[in-house]
């Protein structure tokens with residue numbers, strides 16, 4: 001009964017089953033997101049909720065990240081040539097990695113949790129059943145607007161994070177490290193690569209998809225009242241964060257090797 | 258003339274949740290325009306039966322036919338089309354808490370049938386008036402209503418699109434006796450006026466007597482008695498007798514600790 005191998009095996013099978021269910025859910029979600037009917041008012045409302053209201057959180061974290069990054073590169077690097085190295089690494093690090101990843105992790109905490117809690121509550125109070133009886137497909141009415149909104153707004157948020165993050169680095173360099181502002185900006189501009197920015201935005205769209213999908217998936221399958229919704233919320237944030245970091249690694253390997 | 262197929266035909270419906278068998282071969286028919294009331298103890302699977310018919314729960318086996326068409330293995334889009342025939346009042350009302358009361362009532366009209374908002378709003382307000390709620394309440398959000406009021410909004414939503422088949426899951430639970438009777442009258446009127454077919458679940462025998470043409474009693478996963486509403490007092494079935502008299506003593510044993 002307590003054979004450890006059986007335990008591992010069962011856990012692994014459970015994991016496979018869960019992954020299969022999530023993949024099937026993702027397929028249905030994508031299908032319903034891009035076939036009519038569309039609920040445009042709901043799409044707009046979600047764009048506001050997911051995108052616009054995430055701006056302060058994303059802006060603040062990007063700012064501090066850019067600042068800390070500049071400081072660390074300066075401390076850890078060679079003093080000689082620091083005026084060129086610091087802006088270069090800041091712009092590279094922010095646009096390629098930190099901008100998309102940090103912004104997405106913040107949005108995962110904010111949005112995946114909110115989506116899971118909302119849809120989970122609708123599930124346990126039978127509101128999702130009620131949708132079906134009113135001839136409205138829950139995938140189209142609830143999931144598609146969130147998915148589309150997250151995929152569209154995440155790149156915009158990351159673009160904002162890029163700009164503010166680079167600005168954070170600039171501010172630290174100029175005020176704390178006595179860099180020349182004009183030179184810093186010139187160096188930043190010289191090392192700014194379109195490909196780096198675009199790859200970051202592609203990452204952002206994928207992360208947006210992951211965030212909305214995990215929120216919807218865990219909310220949709222929550223059961224058993226307040227506690228079930230709580231579990232769904234936690235799982236949504238945790239799985240979204242892990243998947244974001246894993247997907248980031250895969251995409252970095254694909255884009256930059 | 259060939260006999261018309263029943264509006265709803267349920268045959269050998271079975272459903273278990275894990276090891277727990279809830280429905281164990283349920284059979285009943287409802288004719289068009291008829292009002293059937295299902296009675297039975299708490300947790301005997303009455304709500305599950307309705308959800309199986311609506312396609313919200315997939316039964317393990319058995320057949321459900323609506324207007325002669327099998328509906329247990331439908332695709333999502335076919336299901337949506339069939340569900341247009343239905344209105345459902347959920348036991349817990351299940352109102353959309355992100356929408357106003359009138360938007361809840363108008364939901365099926367606007368989303369399901371593409372009606373203009375202004376027109377749907379008028380219809381919603383009329384239906385709300387029928388369940389004793391005024392236009393001011395229509396502008397509130399469901400969370401601001403009492404449980405009984407939410408129930409009545411759920412009822413208004415269920416009948417808003419004038420469905421052919423209406424399911425009421427405990428329509429009078431949580432209402433005061435007078436409002437309960439108003440709702441009973443409304444259900445009778447809805448069924449008579451619209452010619453709708455109704456299946457209601459209730460524990461309230463006064464309500465059952467008033468709204469039912471026929472009554473079916475579910476017990477241990479099966480329909481154990483079925484007959485005209487007027488025959489309920491002479492059923493000759495000990496289980497039914499105990500249930501309608503609400504006695505703790507009889508063939509139905511409650512699993513409770515006795516002091």
Ligand SMILES: Nc1ncnc2c1ncn2[C@@H]1O[C@H](COP(=O)(O)OP(=O)(O)OP(=O)(O)O)[C@@H](O)[C@H]1O
Pocket residue numbers: 274279297298299300301302303304305306348
């Ligand atoms: N989704 C579900 N998952 C697991 N078990 C369920 C589910 N839905 C219902 N059940 C179980 O099925 C049984 C029947 O539930 P149902 O809601 O149909 O009872 P009911 O006859 O409507 O009772 P009541 O009169 O109290 O509303 C219950 O024991 C319940 O625990």
Ligand SMILES: [Mg+2]
Pocket residue numbers: 303304305348426
């Ligand atoms: Mg019930």
